[in-house]
Amino acid sequence: MASSTSSRTSSGASADRSGAYDIGIDLGTANTLVYARGKGVVLNEPSVVAVSATGEIIAVGSDAKRTIGRTPSGISAMRPLREGVIADFDAAEQMLRALLKKALPTRRFARPRVVICVPSGITGVERRAVVDSARSAGAREVHLIEEPMAAAIGAGLPVDEPVGCMVVDIGGGTTEVAVVSMGGLVTAQSVRIAGDALDAAIAAHIKKKHALSIGERTAEDIKIAIGSAVRIPAPRTAPDDDGDADGEGDDAGTPPPRTSFTVRGRDHITGLPRLQEITEDEIRDALTEPVDAIIRAVHQTLDACPPELSGDIIENGIALTGGGALLRGLDLRLHQEMGVPVTVADQPLDCVVNGTAKCVDEFAALRGLLAGAKERPRRTVRL
DSSP states (O other), X not given: OOSOHHHHTSOHHHHHHHTTTOEEEEEOSSEEEEEETTTEEEEEEESOEEEETTSOEEEETHHHHTTTTOOOTTXXXXXXXXXXXXXXXXXXXXXXXXXXXXXXXXXXXXXXXXXXXXXXXXXXXXXXXXXXXXXXXXXXXXXXEEHHHHHHHXXXXXXXXXXXXXXXXXXXXXXXXXXXXXXXXXXXXEESOSHHHHHHHHHHHHHHHHOEEOOHHHHHHHHHHHOBSSOOOOOOOOOOTTSOSSOTTSSOSOOOOOOEEEEEEEETTTOOEEEEEEEHHHHHHHTHHHHHHHHHHHHHHHHTSOHHHHHHHHHHOEEEESGGGGSBTHHHHHHHHHOSOEEEOSSGGGHHHHHHHHHHHTHHHHHHHHTTOOOOOOOOOOO
């Protein structure tokens, strides 16, 4: 914040007029990031709440996520958002209130103006749930921006120029696919297949093939460690100083990617704990169905794109954002299927919140983009 110490101690009304309490929220199914004007990203927490039987909040964010699958009977750990939208209004309100308190710890009486990202296919009811939750949590004003637009802004795409840009934002609950031009979404799809669906596919595969039950945290660890969308050949390395070609014998060589993972879970038949070795190839096969669903959404969005903008996309390519963009080989698989350049954005996990931050900092100039968070048809895809 650029104000001096004396101005920071002035009245709340003065702070409100200067926009000092403006914040942006990337309200995601998996994680919630909060940007405070003048301070940057002040919060990055899992979208998880631990609630007692009486409805009292026990923990929020990282503390709550550690309790998933480990809570006693009187406490439940839950995700207030499912598939990109609010599933439990009360829990979402309490989570937002707690996160706003963390983001503004010294401003007890501040009522910030809030910009929140929402899926492009949000319905009127779901939109009102987001706005009402934020207002109940203490927001003075609530403005919505569609996630693919925020992702495109955060990825540095020229969204306000008469040039077609395509962004694929793969979050926890939804995958947002959109073509952006001249400050608006030309065509967009929101499919409920994303990171959570990838985790569920891994857990279902291990249960079916190995009769082993695992939790969602373990499934996510497997996805990060050995998940891939396409077989990636091992890189050939030049002979090193030792004369070998595999880099052994020196400390400078980069270790090869893991090809297996030891899973700890509960045997579905005996009920006893058991270890199981899982290979990269079988996890790639397990992820085939959700990855194919994402590819179909990209293909259908390209099919609905005007011809002139299609030519721009051939030249400019597709930008991948969100946590799902980190799935190894996904960019290569999309390039093989679509025949256009595909790149993973710098810091893909932060693209949405960075785009939201720009809308907060340049609110007057970019306010027209916020009006775009209207109801549009959504294609619902489930496994």
